[in-house]
Amino acid sequence: MFRYIPNGDDDRKSMMDHLGIKDIDELFKDIPETLKFKGQLDLEASQSEPEVLKYFEEKAAANCSLTQLTSFLGAGVYDHYIPGIIKHMVGRGEFYTAYTPYQPEISQGTLQVIFEYQSMICDLTGMDVSNASMYDGPTAAAEALLMATTQKKMEKIILAGAISPEIRQVIETYMKYRDIEVVTLKEEKGLVDFKDLEAKLDQDVAAVLVQSPNFYGLIEDVERVSEMAHGRKALAIAYVDPISLGVLKSPGEAGVDIAVGDGQALGNGTNLGGPYLGFLATTNKLVRKMPGRIVGQTEDVDGKRAWVLTLQAREQHIRRYKATSNICSNQGLNALIASIYMTTLGREGLKEVAMMSLQKAHYAYDKLLATGRFKPAFEGAFFKEFVLLADMEPEVINQKLLENNILGGYDLSKACGVDKGIMFAVTEKRSKEEIDRLAELLEVM
Amino acid sequence: MRNYDKVIYEVSKKGRRAYRLPESDVEMKPVESLIPEAFLRKEEAPLPEVSEVDVIRHYTNLSNKNYGVDTGFYPLGSCTMKYNPKINEDVAAMPGLSQLHPYQPEKTIQGSLEIMYELQKALAEIGGMDETTLQPAAGAHGELTGILIIKAYHQLKGDFHRNKIITPDSSHGTNPATVATAGYELVEIPSNADGSVNLEALKEAIDENLAGLMLTNPSTLGLFETQIGEIAKLIHENGGLLYYDGANMNAIMGKSRPGDMGFDVMHYNLHKTFSTPHGGGGPGSGAVAVKQHLAKFLPKPVVVKTGEGYGFDYDRPESIGKIKGFYGNYGILLRAYTYIKTMGRDGLKYASETAVLNANYMMHQLKEDYKLPMNQVCKHEFVLDGLKMDELSGIRTLDVAKRLLDYGYHPPTVYFPLIVHEAIMIEPTETESRETLDEFIAAMKAIAREAKEDPELLKNAPYNTPVRRVNEVLAAKQLVLKYKDSL
Numbered sequence: 001m002f003r004y005i006p007n008g009d010d011d012r013k014s015m016m017d018h019l020g021i022k023d024i025d026e027l028f029k030d031i032p033e034t035l036k037f038k039g040q041l042d043l044e045a046s047q048s049e050p051e052v053l054k055y056f057e058e059k060a061a062a063n064c065s066l067t068q069l070t071s072f073l074g075a076g077v078y079d080h081y082i083p084g085i086i087k088h089m090v091g092r093g094e095f096y097t098a099y100t101p102y103q104p105e106i107s108q109g110t111l112q113v114i115f116e117y118q119s120m121i122c123d124l125t126g127m128d129v130s131n132a133s134m135y136d137g138p139t140a141a142a143e144a145l146l147m148a149t150t151q152k153k154m155e156k157i158i159l160a161g162a163i164s165p166e167i168r169q170v171i172e173t174y175m176k177y178r179d180i181e182v183v184t185l186k187e188e189k190g191l192v193d194f195k196d197l198e199a200k201l202d203q204d205v206a207a208v209l210v211q212s213p214n215f216y217g218l219i220e221d222v223e224r225v226s227e228m229a230h231g232r233k234a235l236a237i238a239y240v241d242p243i244s245l246g247v248l249k250s251p252g253e254a255g256v257d258i259a260v261g262d263g264q265a266l267g268n269g270t271n272l273g274g275p276y277l278g279f280l281a282t283t284n285k286l287v288r289k290m291p292g293r294i295v296g297q298t299e300d301v302d303g304k305r306a307w308v309l310t311l312q313a314r315e316q317h318i319r320r321y322k323a324t325s326n327i328c329s330n331q332g333l334n335a336l337i338a339s340i341y342m343t344t345l346g347r348e349g350l351k352e353v354a355m356m357s358l359q360k361a362h363y364a365y366d367k368l369l370a371t372g373r374f375k376p377a378f379e380g381a382f383f384k385e386f387v388l389l390a391d392m393e394p395e396v397i398n399q400k401l402l403e404n405n406i407l408g409g410y411d412l413s414k415a416c417g418v419d420k421g422i423m424f425a426v427t428e429k430r431s432k433e434e435i436d437r438l439a440e441l442l443e444v445m
Numbered sequence: 446m447r448n449y450d451k452v453i454y455e456v457s458k459k460g461r462r463a464y465r466l467p468e469s470d471v472e473m474k475p476v477e478s479l480i481p482e483a484f485l486r487k488e489e490a491p492l493p494e495v496s497e498v499d500v501i502r503h504y505t506n507l508s509n510k511n512y513g514v515d516t517g518f519y520p521l522g523s524c525t526m527k528y529n530p531k532i533n534e535d536v537a538a539m540p541g542l543s544q545l546h547p548y549q550p551e552k553t554i555q556g557s558l559e560i561m562y563e564l565q566k567a568l569a570e571i572g573g574m575d576e577t578t579l580q581p582a583a584g585a586h587g588e589l590t591g592i593l594i595i596k597a598y599h600q601l602k603g604d605f606h607r608n609k610i611i612t613p614d615s616s617h618g619t620n621p622a623t624v625a626t627a628g629y630e631l632v633e634i635p636s637n638a639d640g641s642v643n644l645e646a647l648k649e650a651i652d653e654n655l656a657g658l659m660l661t662n663p664s665t666l667g668l669f670e671t672q673i674g675e676i677a678k679l680i681h682e683n684g685g686l687l688y689y690d691g692a693n694m695n696a697i698m699g700k701s702r703p704g705d706m707g708f709d710v711m712h713y714n715l716h717k718t719f720s721t722p723h724g725g726g727g728p729g730s731g732a733v734a735v736k737q738h739l740a741k742f743l744p745k746p747v748v749v750k751t752g753e754g755y756g757f758d759y760d761r762p763e764s765i766g767k768i769k770g771f772y773g774n775y776g777i778l779l780r781a782y783t784y785i786k787t788m789g790r791d792g793l794k795y796a797s798e799t800a801v802l803n804a805n806y807m808m809h810q811l812k813e814d815y816k817l818p819m820n821q822v823c824k825h826e827f828v829l830d831g832l833k834m835d836e837l838s839g840i841r842t843l844d845v846a847k848r849l850l851d852y853g854y855h856p857p858t859v860y861f862p863l864i865v866h867e868a869i870m871i872e873p874t875e876t877e878s879r880e881t882l883d884e885f886i887a888a889m890k891a892i893a894r895e896a897k898e899d900p901e902l903l904k905n906a907p908y909n910t911p912v913r914r915v916n917e918v919l920a921a922k923q924l925v926l927k928y929k930d931s932l
Contacts, residue, residue: 002792002795002796004527004528004530004720004787004788004875004876005792005795005796005799005876006876006877006878006879006881007799007875007879011878011879012799014879015802015803015806015879016802018806018809019802019805019806019809024798024801024802026822027798027801027802027805027822028700028701028798028801029822030668030671030821030822031669031671031697031700031701032671032673032674034674035674035701035706036700036701037573037699037700037701037702037705040699040790041571041698041699041790041793041794042570043567043571043785043789043793044786044789044790045789045790046786046787046788046789046790046791046792047786047787047789049532049787052536052786052787053532053535053536056536056539056542056560056783057539057541058556059541059542059556059557059559059560060539060540060541060542060556061541061556062555062556062559063542063545063554063556063557064549064553064554065541065542065543065544065545066544066545066546067541067544069553071546073546073548073549075548076770077546077547077548079546081466083463083464085463085497085501087538088501089501089504089505091534092504092505092508093513093514093515093516093529094508094509094511094512094513094515094516095504095508095511095513095724095725096513096529096722096723096724096725097515097516097529097722097723098511098512098513098514098723098724098725099519099521099524099526099723099725099726099855100723100725101725101726103512103846103855103856104912104915105847105907105910105911105912105913105915106510106511106512106850106855106910107511107725108507108510108511108911109507109508109509109510109511110511110725110726112452112510113504113507113725114726115452115926115927115928116453116454116928118927119454119927119928119929120492120493122927123490123491123492124490124492126488126490129926129927130926130927132726133726133727135582135583135586135727135728135769135774136582136769136771137770138767138769138770139582139768139769139770146626166767166770166771167770169766170766170767170768170769170770172766172767173593173744173765173766173767173768176765176766177596177627177628178627178628179628219480219484221483221484223483245486245490246490247476247485247486248480248484248485248486249483249484249485249486249487250486250488250490253486253487253488269543269544269776270543270544270545270546270547271543271545271775271776272543272545272546272547272549272554272771272772272775273770273771273772273773273775274728274769274770274771274773274774274775274776274777275582275727275728275774275776276770277728287924287926293726294926296921296924296925296926297920297925297926298915298917298919298920298925299915299916299919300912300913300914301913301914301915302913304450304912304913305450306912306915306916307915308915308916308920310917310920310921310924310926311921311924313921315618316585316618316619316621317617317618317619318618319618319622320618320621320622321621321622321624321633323618323622323625325622325626326585326588326619326622326623326625326626327583327585328583328584328585328618328619329582329583329584329585329723329726329727329728329729330583330726330727330728331582331724331726331727331728332726332728333722333724333725333726333727333728334724334727334728336724336725340500340504342492343453343463343492343493343495343500343503344463344464344495344497344500345463345464345492346457346462346463346492346493346494347489347490347491347492347493347494348462348494349462349463349464349466350490350492351489352466353466355473355476356466358476358479359469359471359472359473360469360471362474362479363471381479381480381481381484398550402550402553407546407549410548428466431467431470432470432471433470435471
């Protein structure tokens with residue numbers, strides 16, 4: 001017996017009697033004989049709950065998780081504080097076992113959550129409109145660029161140099177098979193090289209994408225990128241860390257056309273890379289070019305305020321080949337998490353998280369430089385993450401740190417060719433004591 | 446609190462707090478000394494300010510306005526709304542499995558890599574394929590991955606002229622949309638009335654520019670595509686590849702395999718067939734498996750077994766590249782593998798058999814009152830063509846669906862597939878008891894009676910829901926997409 005399948009042999013038999021069949025295989029008689037799978041799947045037999053749990057507990061024990069390690073690793077995924085109430089709300093079956101809210105009368109919960117999510121993403125980014133989420137930051141960036149190429153009818157895009165390899169690689173995959181040319185800017189001290197931008201920004205460019213804080217943690221002059229892009233009739237796209245927006249100028253204030261980013265830091269666990277969510281917000285002008293679901297406010301027949309999926313004529317189930325994107329399932333539950341996070345932290349909390357991360361990162365920066373083992377890699381202002389040049393291989397440093405239950409920095413020498421470059425991320429969760437210990441270990445290494 | 450009607454901003458009051466962070470233990474410097482003023486935010490983000498109690502009440506009340514599989518029967522065709530086992534959630538929440546950074550050294554995530562490796566293997570086995578990527582985040586994302594793999598295959602052979610993908614007009618909307626996203630041209634061919642591929646139309650559509658065909662089997666009408674052997678032969682003989690849309694896999698686990706049918710590449714909807722929750726719209730997972738000849742094109746990295754254990758293989762020069770950040774919706778992968786282990790080879794087959802039995806049982810009972818375009822054995826779902834009554838009554842499928850809400854059910858999928866005018870697509874899944882099926886059948890029959898006796902009752906339904914029929918035209922006309930936009 002299988003506990004998720006209520007009907008037992010008796011039910012099965014009486015239902016088959018009802019259909020006038022004797023053998024379940026009569027229901028599969030339409031499958032041509034040669035295509036019937038006759039053997040047994042090469043999988044294990046079914047297991048009981050204790051057996052299944054034991055297997056996964058063993059696998060968990062073979063990992064070394066952030067419950068055992070103090071993390072200074074970021075590079076796009078951050079160990080921020082997650083309010084305990086989130087799991088209690090997200091764990092409500094009414095939310096997580098629901099489908100996409102296509103039946104608005106019994107989906108007002110999900111619809112209102114998305115509407116509030118859109119509102120809070122707009123608050124944070126300073127943009128006019130947001131969709132209901134994308135798969136993650138990198139795919140949101142790719143979709144934003146496709147949006148721009150459609151809007152501008154141009155087949156060329158420009159990427160800032162210092163964007164995360166995850167974002168770059170996903171964008172390259174999406175563009176390569178559409179024959180869209182991807183131009184990458186040179187870096188100038190870890191930032192956008194504006195001379196290079198000036199040179200490359202010709203009239204065939206649909207959009208310029210800049211990440212800020214960029215992959216090295218440095219704050220880019222998004223406003224200047226935006227002005228230059230607009231000067232050549234291209235769109236400006238900013239990829240931002242939502243937490244940074246508690247302190248840093250919003251994409252809206254910087255005048256960009258599309259703001260994207262990864263919402264992991266908004267209450268989502270690190271989860272070995274997913275599920276997170278991508279956010280995508282834009283101007284009123286571009287709303288009809290947006291990919292994905294959007295919720296709008298309306299009323300029911302009695303005049304009661306209600307919410308419903310709107311502008312569906314952009315989407316695949318209506319528009320098919322002419323849709324703005326093929327996205328259907330998004331990251332709804334992660335958007336719920338982000339909503340609860342933004343609600344819980346609120347106006348003051350988000351500033352506080354951003355401010356504490358900023359201050360602690362700068363404390364750590366000074367402390368690590370004081371060990372004498374590092375030199376700064378760049379001069380620019382940074383938010384919660386910074387790159388140092390070590391006097392030994394980052395791999396060796398990280399190994400030693402790991403032996404002391406510390407998850408060290410991101411090794412830039414391997415991934416980005418910055419010789420002996422190592423990048424540390426410091427969130428509000430790291431205490432002075434933890435940072436001091438990191439510095440002590442590095443000093444005597 | 447049934448009438449709870451507040452937006453979170455309307456609960457907000459200055460100074461309220463739902464969080465508490467530790468006091469800063471480092472020196473707090475003036476922010477202007479750390480960041481140039483030009484980079485600082487001028488206007489505060491006007492997020493709400495509420496207490497913890499407000500947060501809990503707000504979301505609890507919103508959840509009460511929702512309907513999930515945990516609430517009741519959800520016969521939403523094509524979506525496989527089966528029960529979402531709770532042990533899946535427990536496993537996904539295990540700190541040792543979830544609190545992992547994607548850039549941690551591989552030696553610190555051996556347990557997770559092993560799970561992913563085993564899941565890759567298990568999915569390939571179920572589909573009759575050879576290698577798997579777990580990276581795609583959803584079904585449509587899997588489709589995109591698969592179609593790009595087809596493109597990479599042709600391009601490597603120098604066949605850049607192969608620029609057309611064929612799909613039947615009964616296909617899921619994501620199929621043609623994926624064709625566009627992948628930068629291909631679409632050739633949509635008409636289906637036969639039973640939703641099967643029209644072989645003549647297919648032959649006509651095939652030319653030297655053929656790149657591939659996308660197909661669902663069972664079809665979107667819930668019927669097995671019996672000509673699949675011939676179709677595969679036709680496509681392959683003309684140099685094309687076959688893509689399998691795995692949305693309807695719940696009908697055939699352990700009974701028939703896409704790989705054996707001749708498909709070269711396929712996706713799985715882990716959030717349908719493998720019981721992971723739909724989450725109110727996501728996250729899903731659209732793992733993709735391929736036959737050996739396409740393995741080198743899979744997105745990187747793929748999880749492999751190495752001398753020392755398990756690792757990510759990035760050294761794949763012919764790979765289409767990355768399709769998503771990191772390694773996929775890992776938390777969903779954990780849930781799916783929990784399900785596969787719980788059900789086992791015997792349970793998966795039993796699940797498909799039961800899903801098909803449940804669908805046939807319901808179809809058999811409903812065809813008295815509803816039009817059944819195809820009166821033959823169905824697979825895991827079936828499509829009705831509206832009520833069996835005078836069309837002049839003006840009662841449409843939408844009215845039946847809305848009336849079902851008053852009976853406490855989530856309605857079936859309606860008006861899809863497009864080739865059935867008044868389509869009602871019912872997929873009961875295997876996780877519903879006979880009693881539930883009987884009660885739903887009784888409700889459908891009662892509605893058929895109401896349609897004759899009191900049509901207005903249906904036209905104005907629903908009556909017992911948190912809101913009644915909503916004005917979609919108004920929503921699209923006067924866009925209010927965030928709080929305080931003027932209506």
